[in-house]
Amino acid sequence: MTDLVAPRPIAWVSSVSEDGRRNLAPFSYYQAVCSHPPMVVFSVSWWPDGRMKDTLANVLATREMVINHVSDGLATAMNATSAPFSPEISEWEACAIAAEAAAVVAPPRVVGALACLECKLVHALPLGDGAPGKPSATLVVAEVVHFSVASELLRRDARGRLLPIDPGQLQSIGRLGGIAYTRTTDRFELLRPQAPGSKASD
Template identity: 45%
Template sequence: MQLDFSRLSALEAYRWLASTVTPRPIAWVSSLSREGVSNLAPFSFFQVISDDPPSLMINVGSRDDGSLKDTLRNVQDTGELVIQLVSFAQAEAMNASAAHLPHGISEFSHCGIASLSSALVRPPRVAGAPVAFECRLLEVQPFPRATPNCHLIFVEVLLAHIDDAVLNEQGRIDPQRLDLVGRLGGSQYCRTRDQFSLQRPA
């Protein structure tokens, strides 16, 4: 089978890419509006891009009507956000927070998701998240530049909250205890507990 992407609609291209480039980590992003209303939303076009400075990137697509999502608006306005990683235990709550709510309605309150205060940034973090990165905005890039349909958000990690329960006896991450979910195509997800090891050649 061959796919000529020049002949595919944007929706068809998305479906093929989203179902093949898997599993994808999920950035569960909390932010604050200028008015101080908290927002929480998941994004699976997400990755670590640098360790110096420690940097992450999130792709936030535009809404069907071309308007900007609250996450992007909030981050542009305040320059701060928290990125949580999603454990299997919090998968249902993460999915609930993906609902399209009117501007000014907090997903924390609407979905009954508990929050905690952050240390260095103003947006709250998700209580019980195995990992939460407090971040500062580096830059936002519309993409593609000529006719943008999404925005790339580049952020610097300032502080990480890591649940002691996901650490092994040496104080390192234990993937079995971390038990994250990853995004597949459609409505499918996976867990990170199915693992194997390979030693990189010298």
């Protein structure tokens, strides 16, 4: 399935435990699902022995997280944080990743991330069958309460409306099957079609 459903965006999620321990981990079951209000989802698998992963435990306890955008230049650092560190070890220190304070939530943002989505938990839905009595994964539904975007990515038209972000500047990477990743350097555009007889929208 992960070979076929690809490329997948990567949610590089920072969270904080109730006692203040910081965590940073990537998840490639991730997508935007609602515009009003802005909402995203990502799925956190459970360990085979039935233990909850640190990110999920933190999100359930504090109901806050930051999803840091992964650009090409951050790929190696992102991958380093996917190692199975024990709960008492912070990926921030172990992988030498610089943090900065978020605007409205407690978990920090990754310094150098071109965009960060500060989020609040809306739903946590257990999915599938894992260890006895435990789910296989938990789907996290989160509302974005603050967007932090690098200023060079923001452009406006003559009427002051935000223009689409240039994918070349955003430098996104995506997850493929196995250990493969892809860059968004090869792109094409398709105009959105109009139904016969309809008028083009402004």
